[in-house]
Amino acid sequence: MSWELTAADLPDLARGATLLGTGGGGDPYIGSKLVERVLGDGAITVLDPDELPDDAFVIPTAQMGAPTVMIEKIPAGTEPVLALRTLEEHLGRTADATMPIECGGINSMIPFVVAAETGLPVVDADGMGRAFPELSMETFAVYGVHGSPLALAGERGERVIIDTGDDDRQMERLARAVTIRLGGVGHIAEYAMSGADVKRTAVPRTISMALALGRAIRVAREQKRSPFEAIADTLAPTLYSHVRELFVGKVVDVDRRTTEGFARGLARIAPLDGGDELEIAFQNENLTARRGGELLAIVPDLICVVDHETAEPITTEGLRYGQRVRVLGISTPDLMRTPEALAAFGPAAFGLDETFRPVESR
Amino acid sequence: MSWELTAADLPDLARGATLLGTGGGGDPYIGSKLVERVLGDGAITVLDPDELPDDAFVIPTAQMGAPTVMIEKIPAGTEPVLALRTLEEHLGRTADATMPIECGGINSMIPFVVAAETGLPVVDADGMGRAFPELSMETFAVYGVHGSPLALAGERGERVIIDTGDDDRQMERLARAVTIRLGGVGHIAEYAMSGADVKRTAVPRTISMALALGRAIRVAREQKRSPFEAIADTLAPTLYSHVRELFVGKVVDVDRRTTEGFARGLARIAPLDGGDELEIAFQNENLTARRGGELLAIVPDLICVVDHETAEPITTEGLRYGQRVRVLGISTPDLMRTPEALAAFGPAAFGLDETFRPVESR
Structure with missing residues (x-):
């Protein structure tokens, strides 16, 4: 069912989107402040994919860049709409709605900046079902909708259009090169598609799920209940x-x-009671959780580091020596675990040797 | 006066364009082979700028990249026209003529590839009057015609449009980043302008001058005359x-x-009779000729290394240990020596501390 988002929802959405960011995705708090500034007392319609007409024209919008840079480089606010308008002009067609390509991290918010400025609705779905580091890692692409032409806007009004046909990896490489020269952050509009294609290729209802997660954690804290049980209860009926x-x-x-425009590295977490440490490898987002010789979880399943008491999600940039944390593994939807999907954003896509094994199978 | 170029002219044009390449510009021989393949027995009209209608629409075409890569990466042949068509489509207007942005090196030839494939005439003028390493180093830009929007085409059919408004240096940076990701070479169409703007901002008759230079050197050799005198005689009545x-x-x-997509370095040449060596610094093209403490010539004047007997011009990539060479300094036209022009492609634009001093003033 479609619903209305107001500024009051933003802190919960930011919290949920940080969890789905699995360590990366950029800070949605910064994005929520951009939405708040433009939205004021207004409301944005969030369209359930089932209510989207098949012939609707949807242009997803997002920010691209290294999260480490995004923290220091707050967008002017005009770039997200400039990217949308540039793609509309290039295609000779205006959008009926926008949508996230990535529901985790700051990209849960960018479509709301666009919506607040243009009055467009936002479709409750995305193409990653979490956060991923590359523009080609999309269920859209996996199921036949390609990213080109992509429009990219910079903070000094730069506008770039990239068309690599059905080669989404080459599109990613060229857009990444431009983004690095723009200072590390660019705003994009890409994967323009019909309502029918949204229903066929997107991960549905991920915005409402992020909002529900963020809200459940907050309410559990307020009611002195376990936020971890609240997370599990919220996710149980979802994909x-x-x-x-x-x-x-x-x-x-x-x-x-x-x-190369990515934040890469390794986090080590020591147990409170001795024994092997947990190692988390990341490329913007967390890729693997490993203890001793054992692989506990692997991409595209979600590996989320949260505060050990409040369940507040912690990004890779937020990790500090001495923090007490819990590490959660969350199963991805089945449409993100097909052989085609794993080829696009499974372990091999990140240069990992391991085979994907669902986190719930351990 | 307008004239017709045929395949028989290409070796002479290539030789003259290599001289004007001042060590860089990419190898026009490779470009001439591309023209030859498409042109066959045909002819291309070369339009004198004076005969170009003021309201004609001209789209210059070129290749960009490091000459060291161009030698190893011969274009498929479809990219130059793809760049032109991409810009035409973006602007919603078709070109009446194409033109070089750079008459030195391979970019003397690329507009002829486009002309041979499309039937368009080529305007006898360019925006550098020689070769320069960056897209922003254009008399067009100096006198108020900007490069954006630029269209860039890759060998796998990639198409990119870059619009940075009147910031030609930012256009250069973004296009350079894309070109590097395309493997080091891209084809471009940019600086679209009216016939009136060509007359006002371009260096006139540089194609016919390159052809005359190449022909004069060849004929002098055939007639056992000095090719160096032939060069001087050919240039005397020009700009x-x-x-x-x-x-x-x-x-x-x-x-x-x-x-960073450029060939940079230093060549040292020892005198045959002892004394100080000559040092030539280059960034794709030769920037300075220095002997002991004395600066003999500096960009934008032309510093050309040629065979000491035949006057065959030698590019930086062609320099070999033991080669006997002469180094010529050639004065650039006055419109390339104004304060605005020197700001765009004088010594400071290359990070050099020296002030420009005309080669003929020594």
Whole structure:
């Protein structure tokens, strides 16, 4: 069912989207402040995919760049709409709605910036079902909708259109190169598609799920209930039905560097009671959780680091020595675990040797 | 006066364009082979700028990238026209003619590839009057015609449009980033302008001058006359009227590396009779000729290394240990020596501390 989002929803949506960011995705708090500034007392219609006409024209919008840079480089606010307008002009067609390409992290918010400025509705769905580091890692692409032409806007009004036909990886490479030259952050509009294609290729209802997660954590805290039980209860009836607590411990080391436009590295978490440490490898987002010789969870399943008491999700940039944390593994929807999907954003897509094994199978 | 170019002219044009390449510009021989293949027995109209209607619509075409890569990466042949068509489509207007942005090196030939494939005429003028390493180093830009929007085409059919308004340096940076990701070479269409703007901002008759230079060198050799006198006689009545022999010697060292999409380095030439060596610094093209403490010539004047007997021009990639060479300094036209022009492509634009001093003033 379609619903209205107001500024009051933003803190909960930001919290849920940070969890779905699995360590990366950029900080949705910054994005929520952009939405708040434009939205004021207004409301944005969030369209359930089932209520989207098949012939509607949807242009997803997002920010691209390294989350480490996004923190220091707050967008001017005009770029998200400039990216949309540039693609509309190029295609000679105006959008009926926008949509996230990525419901985790700051990209849960960018379509709401666009919606607040243009009056467009936002479709309650996305193409990653979490956060991923590359523009080609989309269920849209997996199921036959390609990203080109992509429009990219920079903070000084730069406008770039990239068309690589059905080669989404080449589109990613060219857009990444431009984004790096723009100072590390660019705003994009891409994967323009029909309502019918949204229903066929997107991960449905991920915005409402992020909002529900963020709200459940907050309410549980207020009511002195376990936020971890609240997370599990919220996810149980969704496409993300399995949650596992993989580890409890204390952050002892984070090795992070920004290379080729990505934040890459390794976080180590020591158990409170001795024994092997947990190692989390990341490329913007968390890729693997490993303890001793054992792989506990692997991409595209969600590996989420949260505060050990409040369940507040912690991004890779937020990790600090001595923090006490829990590490959660959350199952991804089945449409993200097909062989085609795993080829696009499974372990091999990140140069990992391991085969995907569902987190709930352990 | 307008004239017709046929395949028989290509070797002479290539030789003259290599001289105007001042060490860089990419190898016009490869470009001439591309033209030959498409042109066959046909002819291309070369339009004198004076005969170009003021309301004609001209789209210059070129290749961009490091000459060191261009040698190893021969274009498929479809990219130059794809770049033109992409810009035409974006602007909603078809070109009446194409033109070089750079008459030195391979970019003397790319507009003829486009002309041979499309039937368009080529305007006898360009925006550099020689070769320069960056897209923003154009008399067009100096006198108020900007490069955006630029269209860029890759060998796998990639199409990119870049619009940075009147910021041509940012256009250069973004296009360079894309070109590097395309493997080091891209084809471009940019600086679209009216016939009136061509007359106002371009360096006129540089194609016919390159052809005349190449022909004069060849004919002098055939007639056992001095090719150096032939060069001086050919240039005397043009906008490039002063030629100075700066040095005669033997190549003893070339330090060259390809970084950030450019070939940068230093060539050292030892005199045949002892004394100080000549040092030539280059960024794709030769920037300075220095002997001991004395600066003999500096960009934008032309510093050309040629064979000491035949006057065959030698690019930086063609320099070999032991080669006997002469180094010529050639004066650039006055419209390339104004304060605005020197700001765009004078010494400071290359990070050099020296002030420009005309080669003929020594």
